Amino acid sequence: MSSSRIVLPSAGPMYAAAERWRDHALIDDHSLFDGRSLDTRGAAGELVDRVVKQADGGAGTFSSKLEGQLAGVSEDAVQVAAELLYGHCLIVSTDAVSSRTKTQLVDGVIAFRSVGTSPIPDDLRVALRAGVANPGQAYNSYRWKMLNYLVDVYAHVKALTRSERTEVFGNFDAFHDFIQPIDDQTAWSQRYALEHLLFPDETPPMLNRDHRVKLLKTFAPDGASIRDVVKRLDPNVHYGSASGINFYRWPYREKWQGEPPVNDLYTSWARHLLQSVDLDGVERDYKLDGVRGFRSALDRVTGGADAIEALRKAFQGTNLVDYRVYDDFLKWATAEPAVATAALAELQIDPGPEAIDRFLAAVPVEGQLSGLGARLSLASCLLFATQPEQLPPWRDTPSKTTTRLAGGYPPQEAATAGEHYLLFLERLDAILAAVNADQPLLRDRLDAQSLAWTIAKAEPPEAWSAAMRQAFEDWRAGKADIAFQDVKDPDEPIDPVVTPLLPTTLEVLAEQLHMDAAGTAWLQETVELLRHKRQIILQGPPGTGKTYIGRALAKFLAGDPSRVELVQFHPGTSYEDFVQGLRPDPDQPTQFRVVDGPLIRHAEAARREPDQTFVLLVDEINRGNVPAVFGELYYLLEYRERELTLMYGSTFSLPENLLIVATMNTADRSITSLDSALRRRFYVRDLRPEQTPVSGTLRRHLATVDPSLLWLADLLDRANTLIADPDQSVGPSHFMGQGASEVWAQRAWENSVMPTLRELFYNHPDRVVQLEFEQLKAALTTGPGDASAD
Known part of the structure; x- marks a missing residue:
């Protein structure tokens, strides 16, 4: 059962x-x-x-x-x-x-x-x-x-x-x-x-009532209960000796939700790539050659140092694991040969994701072996030797890109390395099923992994036209949903739109913004919303990185900083400043001429290059009188294919390749809120300290620049708990920067944050005392009661 x-x-x-x-x-x-x-x-x-x-x-x-x-x-x-x-x-x-x-x-x-x-x-x-x-x-x-x-x-x-x-x-x-x-x-x-x-x-654990209805229609047409369905179906999740049913995992989810195991775009690009790439020659053969050395080493695990020396040669003969990672592993194995060989033996007992956890339980978490990506890369490479066709090696960035492109599932915060690997294998199975739906193009998981790695990391085939290569790279990066069949003028050469200084994929962008996997998914959803409506607002309290994220996203989508224009609204911003207005003619001081504002200038630049993406970044959009500033452009925001006559007589339309990203402060109650007409024309994305993608960014940033300051993230969490108002929460930007230190953190708190909090809690002096930097710091170690007493 x-x-x-x-x-x-x-x-x-x-x-x-x-x-x-x-x-x-x-x-x-x-x-x-x-x-x-x-x-x-x-x-x-x-x-x-x-x-x-x-x-x-x-x-x-x-x-x-x-x-x-x-x-x-x-x-x-x-x-x-x-x-x-x-x-x-x-x-x-x-x-x-x-x-x-x-x-x-x-x-x-x-x-x-x-x-x-x-x-x-x-x-x-x-x-x-x-x-x-x-x-x-x-x-x-x-x-x-x-x-x-x-x-x-x-x-x-x-x-x-x-x-x-x-x-x-x-x-x-x-x-x-x-x-x-x-x-x-x-x-x-x-x-x-x-x-x-x-x-x-x-x-x-299915909490959505509509999902339950769909599930029962699919698996219980005879009117059976959901408990009966659980009893009837075979387990689809296996972990070591345990097994169970998860209706949100492959292949059951695809059956009751009526979706393909992998989205059509991924499948179409995969099949097209297979026509131009010899996976055996570029991926499979060298991996199978390299795995022989690992197999030989695992066969010698009872030999102690002999097995470790064999491992050293095997690692040096492949690029499946970063040399710094396997070097630290070999140093530890040499110092602790009995423990190391016992750990290696665990990989051969019921090989699979759970074996990875058993192996890594013995491997110290230090140096290059401290990160989950490094540890899983090492473990999966060794596990690969046990069943090469079914347990292929894992690498961090390609796996994350595959999860995004092929519709994978995010891991939990507490997920073990083995759980991450299980989700990776699940995606490979889904890719196998999707690509082989019409004809058998892939033989096993190793083929699926080779294909997934090629899609995620390799340069597109030289045999493809420049337009085809660019379309593939834009799709892979997450900038556009382009099917290869939709590429126009395939023989027309085009200039690359991504410079080496800019992130090449959403995963790289998320890493630069100190976001985790959930943050990558947030970025992906934001890009999709922006592509759909062409306008989006990032809103939240100060310090949540609205402008920083907006600028990074704009540059990523445009592919070139020169195609990004930033405008900041303020109470004096007018239609004439933003759209178009009369200004004195410097050549004829007594005459006036019509001068285009940044919106029209950037729109015309976008119109001249229809194959490129242009982004207009409007910072603090709600600080201006938005209805007056936008004027008749309200109409064009909703109907981009139309033209209308501007105030000064010229006709104008907004080109499809011009995106508008705006930011909005939610903390200042004196700022005018946006009217419903404008909100209807923009999608709105929240940036709040306690929610994805902002939550955890400070912790990840501090872990990189100075792990001894990680307590600052706890201090910020406690402060926001005491504030208890999402619109007034304190964002992590106050503590972020290359010169991070406790001294500067306290200065930022006392001189940037506290003046606002004192105004906010003017009638609650006891709350103000609790929010002082030293009180917050003391509460982290003594508890709230003791801190208050102090």
Whole structure:
């Protein structure tokens, strides 16, 4: 019988936390966080009265409104509210909500009471670093409804005797009968989350109701339940000896969602490339030649130093692993031959992703072996020797590019190296299925890996025309969705649009911006939205890198900085400044002439080069009187194919190859908000410290420039938890720069951040004191209560 439990190691702490929540907090009357006894029935009654019956639909954030609702309730009620929110966050995958955001949400509630409450213990914090479901926007946007539902469920549970609770949580049917009468209107995703957390072997982590309907139409036309479907189907995820069903993984997702295993663009370019590239000659043969040396070394693992020397020769004979990485590995193996050979032996026991984890468990995390990319590259190269056709080597950047281009799945924050490798193998299987759909062009995973690496990294074939090569590179970089069949004038030579100084792919751009895999996906979505509507606004509080990201994105898309124009709006910016206006003629002082503004100048430049992309970057767009500045161009933003007559009589249209990227500050309440007409013409992307792609950028930046300053990221997280207003949050840019140091960080905080916070919390001097740099730093080591006392 199959199980819907996610069998990956990163999910283990989540399930352990769910069991602890069930046994200690739901069946028993203890705190999930510290195990002490609570007045759970009394707390449930308070939460029903203050949270469910007095829902706050006014302005403010979820946390600020909840703080008002919980004013005056007991410490036990605050503790239970925080633990219910923990349960709410537990299932959510980190590609949807980062672990820091989850932790901040729960910590923020605990902070409502400085005495009598307990924070999340370390082991339960670890459980938030991986989830198993992407619940969709409503789960976060309507968090108050989800919490109301959890409070209702909790109150109903606490009305039972302990023996009745044990029976309810003993089997799914009893739980289903118990929970059925509780109103889950608009909160069914929270109900589905509870069902999976409490009964993971029977109910899948599928929180979207429409997805469930599609799944049942595909796999249960006879009217069977989703639990029956789980029992009928064979597992599609295997990890070591464990196996289970994941309906969001290949090949089941493609069946019920009706999508190809790999998008059509990837498949079409792959097949076209195979007509011009000999994969055996450029990829497969040299890998199989090199793997013989590794095979010989693994066969000698009982020989200690002999095996290590054989490995040295094998590494030197291939480029599959960076020489600095294998050099550090060989130094360690030489110093610890018994441990090293035992680790190598693990790769030959049931070879696969789980074997990678067992091997790396013995390899020290230091020097060149400290990064996941380096460690997985090393391990996969050695694993390759066990089954060359089915377990090909992994490299970081090509794998990330393949995931983006071929529609792969993002790993969890806590994902092990083996889990990363499993997702890589899954993409190779999907590529095999897609490319071979019409005729067998690929033989095995090694062929699929060779093809994926060629698509991700290699120069396009010289036999292709210049236009074809450029179209391929633009598609690969993420700048355009171009099928090779759509390339026009294939024999017409064109100039390259990417200079060596600019990032060549979205992965490289994300790395330069200190973004992670989720940030790469955010960039990809932003580019797709921009290509669709041609206009986009990046909005957020100061310090979130709106202008920095906007400029980097603009240069990436344009391929040349000369095709990017930056304009900053201010209260004095007018239509005449931005579009077109009368100005004195320097040659005839008594005469005026019509002078084009940056919009028309850049549009005309774009019109002269229709094959290139031009970007107009409008910084602080809401600081100007936007309706007056844009004038009749409102119309052209929506209808680019039309022409209209400008104020001074000339006709004008916006060319399709001109993109507009704007930035907008959300913190300054005095700035005029954009009207609905303009918002309808722009897609809007949020940049907030607690969300992708901004969350984690400071941590990654500090890890690069000075790891000893990583505590600054924790300081910023704590400050934003205390501020409890996404529009007023402090962005990471204040702490970023080549000259990073604690001295300059404190100077930036005291002279750039605190003046604004003092104005914001003018009537709350106690909050201002908590936000002082030294107070925040002290709280990182002593805890909020001690810091306040100091």
